[in-house]
Amino acid sequence: MQSDRPAARPVGRGAKVRTAVHAATLAELVEKGYAALTVENVAQRAGVHKTTVYRRWNDRESLLTDALAEHLAADIPIPDTGAIETDLRALAHGLVQSFASPTGQAVLAAMFTGAAHLPEIATARRRVFHDRLVRAEPVVTRAVERGELPAGTDPAELVRTLVAPIYLRLLMTAEPVDAAVADQTARVTLAAAQAGALRPASPSGRHGRG
Structure with a gap:
């Protein structure tokens, strides 16, 4: 049966293809969920042949991870x-x-429910969090240089402290998540960091000096 979706216009090569396929993957995820996600539908939506997709991604899991x-x-x-x-x-x-x-809701569902059992998705979660840590490190470095945070503040611990309450509400308690929650989380994280609680623990279990 021929799809009633209008044919997408062909896209170019390289980065344009990657961008179009990523956008199509997320659109399919939002509309149909992970279980119904197929490379064929992604390719049609992106305006490329499915072999073009398979040349860059081995399967739908690797495509979803990248997207x-x-x-x-x-x-x-x-x-x-x-x-x-x-x-x-x-x-x-x-x-x-x-x-x-x-x-965002579709991404959460894919990463923590529908596709959560897949090793590739677990890898995607680790990859995303590692990326956040690497990119957030200058935020902490600049704050230490300005004298706003103690020397030795751990960027990883800071990011964990910031995001944990938000993920708890999103994934566990189903409590509302809004601007007030974001503000409170930021305040708690700042207080903990300024108190020296977000520095790496020493082997004896005490925080290092700084």
């Missing part, structure tokens, strides 16, 4: 507002706004 990582990296940018307080608020608000959108 999810790229989307989250672009959708939640790392801020540089000039102050750690506003940087943390911007990060928290970006996370809340991203996952409040239909695409």
Whole structure:
């Protein structure tokens, strides 16, 4: 049976193809969910032949992994507002706004429910979080240089402290997640960091000096 979806216009090569396929993958995910996601439908929506997709991605799992990582990296940018307080608020608000959108909801469902059992999706989650840590490190470095945070503040611990309450509400308690939650999370994270609680623990279990 021929699809009633209008034929997509052909796209170019290279980066344009990758962008179009990523966008099509997320659109299919939003409309149909992970279980109904197929390379064929993604290719049709993107305006490319399915062999073009398979040349770049081995299967739908690798395609989805790449699309999810790229989307989250672009959708939640790392801020540089000039102050750690506003940087943390911007990060928290970006996370809340991203996952409040239909695409964000579909991404959450794919990463933590529908496709959560797949090793590739677990890899995607690790890849995304590692990317956040790497990109957030300058936020902490600049804050330490400005004297806003203690030396030795761990960027990984800061990001974990910031995102954990938001993910708890999204994935466990189903409590509302809004701007007020983002602000509170940023305040708690800032207080913990300024108190020296987000520095790596020493072998004896105490935080290092700084």
